[in-house]
Amino acid sequence: MINIINKLAILWDFDGVILDSMPVREYGFKKVLEKYPTREVNLLLDFHKVNGGLSRYVKFRYFFKEIRKEDVSEEKLSNLAKSYSDIMRKKLVSKNNLILETINFIKENKSNFNMHIVSGSDNNELNFLCDKLIISQYFKSIEGSPTPKIELVRSLIKRYGYAPENICLIGDSMNDFEAANLNSIDFYGYNNPDLKNLNAVYIKSFT
Template sequence: MINIENIKNIIFDFDGVILDSVGLKTQAFAELFKEFPENKVKELLEFHLKNGGISRYQKIQYFFENIIHREISDGEILKYAKKYSKLTKEKLSNSRHIIKETFDFIKKNQKCYNMHIASGADEQDLLEICDKLKLSQYFLSIHGSPTKKDILVKNILISNNYQNKETILIGDSVNDFEVALNNKICFYGFKNFNYKGFMQ
């Protein structure tokens, strides 16, 4: 049971928690791999929706190694990741995608908690999107992939000397729950009613 009175530090996932971006990112993966068989792409999209907390780099690698069954080099992964960025970054920078419930909470409580973002999204894209949406001002730090979220959260705890029992991760996927569990911090599962995901 979470004792909210003990919480001083909040780490937010981004996609599906702060930004209603899951649908756009799903479309982008479909576009990215449109030259591949439809049934293979569908399998990737199912994996993507079930694993919201992991990065595009991991999903691209998974597609080739576990669905297409061929090796892919780090250079090829980076090439696909850059194409994916072009397909998503501009669309995601539209303020209409901000989830009002979360944003209202952040604005109201920014002086009550130490707030951070740890996301599976590409860090450079994440920083640019947050700047364009004027979200950066609310967070002490913003972190993303290719570093895995497990490590991102661990680094936030260590670099800020946060106590585990005083820290909570707010996410919308099983992966986020596992990250919180691995780092021995509290977890709150966010339900975005516009997205069929973990908290459905």
């Protein structure tokens, strides 16, 4: 299926790879920004779809700075992010949201690889969801934003002493590809046909 047998560790993106969360994520942005014009919110959703690996903090800042062309305080960004996270904690805890072929692969190979999650999702929310979904035990570490994914990967490689050629990142966005590429590790695309155009391996299915 994929040339992964020679790897020591797998770094997993979360949204769209382990959890089918896109509809809920989109609902969350619409809900917390419901007082703003629909056209502007839709522009944010377009940005969100293309940049799935970026944190919500970056996306909310983009909404005000680039779409609305106005300054926004860190306090306001923090409040929006908290409201968004409250929705996610309620809506994403169902195991029905898990991508079963990915979870089955992880369970079947938990003894064959060191596995880590590196995500654009809020770190506290991410760990909360993994605990509620009862999947935390499969990963040596679970880390999210506001630290950018590129830095999360770089720090993880250093902390665990991995040689770049011995690890890979599996993700569904260009941000994941860039995080892998800039850290000189292999990238495997998944669950996003647009990634087939990259000079990278594409996983059609874990089954």
